Amino acid sequence: MKNINASIITIGDELLIGQVIDTNSAWMAQQLNAIGVSVKRRVAVGDSKDEIINAIDEEGNLSDIILITGGLGPTSDDITKQVLCDYFKGKLVMNEEVLNNVKYLFEKVFKKPLSDVNLQQANVPDVCEVIQNKRGSAPGMIFYKADIIYISMPGVPYEMKGIMEKNVIPLLKEKFKLPVIIHRTMLTAGIGESALAEVISDFENELPKEIKLAYLPTHGMVRLRLSTIDFDKKQTKKNIDSYFNKLKILTKNYLVADADETIETVIGKLLKEKNKTVSTAESCTGGYIAHLITSVAGSSQYYKGSIISYANEIKTQLLGVHENTLSVHGAVSEETVIEMLNGLLNKLNTDYGIAVSGIMGPDGGTPEKPVGTVWMAVGNKKNNLTQKINLRFERERNIEVAASMALNFLRKFIIDN
């Protein structure tokens, strides 16, 4: 059985001038890996005929499956459909089913008048299999050429995901005899990439060559991933599991999760298990911790709410921080975060709480409290723990790292209390 490779081509000038971040490719790669398709390359090109053709040619030489997104919008800068039609030597013809879908979407879902431009979405190459797009007006298209399958999808993530899940993944599973790609990932915190490498260097040296180890740093934490490709599902799984268990023992002091999970998901599970609730009092993180917690579906079961106290008057009025504490110790101090935490727990009456106050930059730093200084407290009504961290990134990343460190601080407190 041969390895099945895929290439992902994303099309759009906006990708080359950096006006949008490509989130589609990562999602598509995850889906492909999950069914045993190896992603060989990802290429982004502009809305240019020559560049699109060049990319299709090149990737066709490398891969069995070419997934193409973008450039299918109704406006004239989008040329992917015409280029594909010419490349596969077809002509555009009106497709009744697409037409009905476009009409339906505009009448019933978007509730907007249907224009000529939208109607043109129903013209498709006569050399492709059409995939109906239930979430938008641009259909997906499948082309075949010399054993290679080319699938074009809209670049709108919500539409692309619908087509991938409903059509593309089932089609690929049916067309190809796929091997097993197994990844096992864990999340660690409190140790850097190189220090972690020292801790597990013997383990790494002894790994058989069919098992790969990767270090994936993320917001001040490191994910470790073991991966392997094989055709005998049962044996492979057993083999990688045994190495994964060894790795868990070696990293036990830093282990947050033994799956590819985020810290907010781990906390959600812990709280559900213990049937406890949490709230947050955020200053410098400005609601980002609350956002992470509530990005988990079902978080209303354990998350009650937050007080975002950006201004000092909100710290005193809503969280009961003493004016005196603020004037003597400052808003970014151990004393302030402890009072914020206690005020929060009283006011929102949750089992656990997090309080964070810091300076995220670029302005607001002082010699004693430079940009990146963050105090955090976690606790319940009986106990609390505090810590000071010093971050050295730009504003956006300081917020992200402070939030994930606060969540990990909370995670440890929940386990012990």
Add this chain to the structure above:
Amino acid sequence: MKNINASIITIGDELLIGQVIDTNSAWMAQQLNAIGVSVKRRVAVGDSKDEIINAIDEEGNLSDIILITGGLGPTSDDITKQVLCDYFKGKLVMNEEVLNNVKYLFEKVFKKPLSDVNLQQANVPDVCEVIQNKRGSAPGMIFYKADIIYISMPGVPYEMKGIMEKNVIPLLKEKFKLPVIIHRTMLTAGIGESALAEVISDFENELPKEIKLAYLPTHGMVRLRLSTIDFDKKQTKKNIDSYFNKLKILTKNYLVADADETIETVIGKLLKEKNKTVSTAESCTGGYIAHLITSVAGSSQYYKGSIISYANEIKTQLLGVHENTLSVHGAVSEETVIEMLNGLLNKLNTDYGIAVSGIMGPDGGTPEKPVGTVWMAVGNKKNNLTQKINLRFERERNIEVAASMALNFLRKFIIDN
């Protein structure tokens, strides 16, 4: 003068299995465009010698500048340095300056013990120019071959950005005679991509071919971008400005900003101009609106704080929503968001406020209030406006779209009040 093209190669298995989203490429593309370098392609490959070499070969045929990120970490899955060293026929030698930097970083910045693995970062190919990395232990490397410049940088965004800003951009400006690429971008809201295309179809048809128009949808809004490349800076600027002004007039009913700005930046400017403050009461968006507002540096000047009332008891206790309102109309209702808004304005004493309550999914929908139903209110102590929206995405995108629609609703209220 010839057009100067660049390719961006990102290296790492994690990109091909979708475990990380590539944010570096977009940022690098922005920086290159700003100095007049056109980005031709972006390619992502795995940590594989053959694939890295293949990508360097291919991009070397297309572009004058090849920027490479990733695969420079201290651990054994990172092979970029060795591959580049072999490709450019060099050998690794210890670099005193890098060694001192690594020692300095571990002693003074990271405050962690320095390991053998870290010391190896000081070994660099003897055929490259070394770029000191002030933010991490892996140095940047510049290679030259047949008029093409290859620059390798670490994949950690913070480190890559430091090297790009301090070294790479100044170097490229010095080495190449660069043309002018001008983009002018506006942000519109309240109209879809195809309806907008209808509104400006005459304008689009009359555009000279050297000016390109692109539609860039983003979280329920559409950015419009005019771009052109030219060598006579003054004339080009005048020309594109005149078309941009025409476009502003045509889209005036939908125009949020006449620059490439986010809605949260626009609101920040408005509030600073008016010397007014804002706060938010969020249920379903769970702090994401607060996060967007506070992601803008200097937002403490106009943002006081928020009450995230995920649980109904927080809505009643902290925001003064009546139990009766919740039981009769439900938490997702016009009545509830008005009471949330009034409670917020009283409690936080800000000039303006936003209140949002909805069902983000995947669970929690009912026949009358399906997943995606969101009520929002914006106002001050005298007036308020409410609206109901129906979203049809998955949880994450529902949160993002609801937040940007609420911010745009607020923006309009601030302008009129």
